[in-house]
Amino acid sequence: MEVRCRAPGKIILAGEHAVVHGAAAIAASIDLYTEVRISLHPSGQENELLELDLKDMGLNLSWPCSQLKEVLGDCSADGSVLVSCTSEKLELLSGLVAQKNMPQENVQLNSGLYAFLFLYTSILGYKPGKAVVTSELPMGSGLGSSASFCVALSGALIALSEGFSLKTKEKKDQFSFRKNDLELISKWAFEGEKIIHGKPSGIDNTVSTFGNMIKFKKELKTTNPMMPLNSTTPLKMLITDTRVGRNTKSLVSSVSERVLRHPDTMTSVFNAINSISDELALLVESPAEYKVEVSEKEEKLKELMQMNQGLLQCIGVSHESIETVVRTTMKEKLVSKLTGAGGGGCVLTFVPTLLSAAVTEKVISELEQCGFRCFMVEVGGPGVQVFPC
Numbered sequence: 001m002e003v004r005c006r007a008p009g010k011i012i013l014a015g016e017h018a019v020v021h022g023a024a025a026i027a028a029s030i031d032l033y034t035e036v037r038i039s040l041h042p043s044g045q046e047n048e049l050l051e052l053d054l055k056d057m058g059l060n061l062s063w064p065c066s067q068l069k070e071v072l073g074d075c076s077a078d079g080s081v082l083v084s085c086t087s088e089k090l091e092l093l094s095g096l097v098a099q100k101n102m103p104q105e106n107v108q109l110n111s112g113l114y115a116f117l118f119l120y121t122s123i124l125g126y127k128p129g130k131a132v133v134t135s136e137l138p139m140g141s142g143l144g145s146s147a148s149f150c151v152a153l154s155g156a157l158i159a160l161s162e163g164f165s166l167k168t169k170e171k172k173d174q175f176s177f178r179k180n181d182l183e184l185i186s187k188w189a190f191e192g193e194k195i196i197h198g199k200p201s202g203i204d205n206t207v208s209t210f211g212n213m214i215k216f217k218k219e220l221k222t223t224n225p226m227m228p229l230n231s232t233t234p235l236k237m238l239i240t241d242t243r244v245g246r247n248t249k250s251l252v253s254s255v256s257e258r259v260l261r262h263p264d265t266m267t268s269v270f271n272a273i274n275s276i277s278d279e280l281a282l283l284v285e286s287p288a289e290y291k292v293e294v295s296e297k298e299e300k301l302k303e304l305m306q307m308n309q310g311l312l313q314c315i316g317v318s319h320e321s322i323e324t325v326v327r328t329t330m331k332e333k334l335v336s337k338l339t340g341a342g343g344g345g346c347v348l349t350f351v352p353t354l355l356s357a358a359v360t361e362k363v364i365s366e367l368e369q370c371g372f373r374c375f376m377v378e379v380g381g382p383g384v385q386v387f388p389c
């Protein structure tokens with residue numbers, strides 16, 4: 001049995017970090033994907049293995065299924081029953097990864113490997129199999145590589161699990177996830193994100209699962225934190241990868257430390273960001289038929305992004321490289337803001353409808369001279385998809 005599953009990365013138009021502390025945020029999927037292909041091997045053979053092939057990194061890892069069972073103990077292996085990774089289990093997973101003596105330059109991958117082992121064994125138990133992972137997303141740079149990895153992996157695992165309703169391989173056109181499957185995949189991916197991020201809001205796994213554009217706010221537990229948005233005009237975004245490495249977990253915890261030092265002030269900042277997200281949600285859904293309306297709408301969007309960037313700087317997650325992008329694009333009256341956790345990583349620049357190609361090229365060339373990498377993305381495509389192999 002074999003399936004292939006892909007899940008998109010994302011941009012955050014407004015509200016990163018503040019969303020962790022309860023404010024609203026706006027995110028959209030982008031046309032860059034992580035793909036996970038899993039094939040299950042027949043059980044009952046000798047030397048059964050769980051293999052992981054991280055193609056982009058040229059890393060091949062494997063664990064004997066008997067060793068996994070011995071170390072992790074019996075597990076329910078039921079995809080429909082969500083479980084969280086306890087600190088004791090994380091300790092055991094880190095022991096299994098430590099044995100592999102990974103090269104020092106790959107140390108940031110460890111949390112992704114813990115998430116892989118946790119999700120695989122929690123959903124499929126100790127079935128022998130091989131997972132092959134490829135990604136078009138730069139890792140650790142704010143485009144949600146961690147969430148798209150967890151969503152694509154959870155999707156492939158759920159598709160192979162006992163309870164999955166559409167294992168009718170003959171009906172290839174029906175080989176897709178239903179709403180209930182999607183909700184389950186997003187929840188499992190959130191458990192994976194918790195291992196990688198520490199304290200995720202859930203926005204990244206949600207947008208990677210459901211795609212398009214969403215407003216997300218962790219409100220009362222009884223209400224759905226996700227509201228799909230119907231964007232009325234296509235948004236063109238230039239992404240600049242500053243190539244400055246950073247780690248979401250430590251940036252999120254640095255913001256929480258600032259909250260402890262300045263609780264009232266940070267609450268006010270989060271409230272301001274919440275208002276920016278609310279306004280932005282109304283704006284993207286507002287009709288704009290005529291050129292003048294489109295440009296008015298774009299001016300408002302630019303202003304909101306600019307204010308959000310100012311507040312992100314205020315909470316301590318900007319970076320010299322991000323400020324360089326902001327200044328460079330501002331020379332052409334273009335607005336930029338960081339996306340994701342900040343501290344380096346990727347920056348969004350809004351490209352207005354009427355901007356000439358010559359200006360866009362000039363800006364890109366200047367950014368590339370700073371050593372940055374620029375690319376355009378399509379905003380608001382599909383979420384997780386499964387394909388039979």
Ligand SMILES: Nc1ncnc2c1ncn2[C@@H]1O[C@H](COP(=O)(O)OP(=O)(O)O)[C@@H](O)[C@H]1O
Pocket residue numbers: 034054108109110111112113133134135138139140141142143144145146147149196197246247248249340341
């Ligand atoms: N394709 C992948 N394979 C294995 N682990 C991955 C993959 N993509 C992301 N990860 C894990 O997610 C981490 C990056 O997540 P994070 O710091 O949240 O940045 P971002 O989500 O913005 O890319 C990586 O260090 C790694 O542990």
Ligand SMILES: C[C@@](O)(CCOP(=O)(O)O)CC(=O)O
Pocket residue numbers: 015016017018019020141142143144145146197199200201202203204248252339340341342
């Ligand atoms: C900073 C945050 O708002 C987004 C993090 O995104 P990324 O992992 O940097 O792509 C954290 C979260 O919402 O879980």
Ligand SMILES: [Mg+2]
Pocket residue numbers: 144145146147197204248
């Ligand atoms: Mg992440």
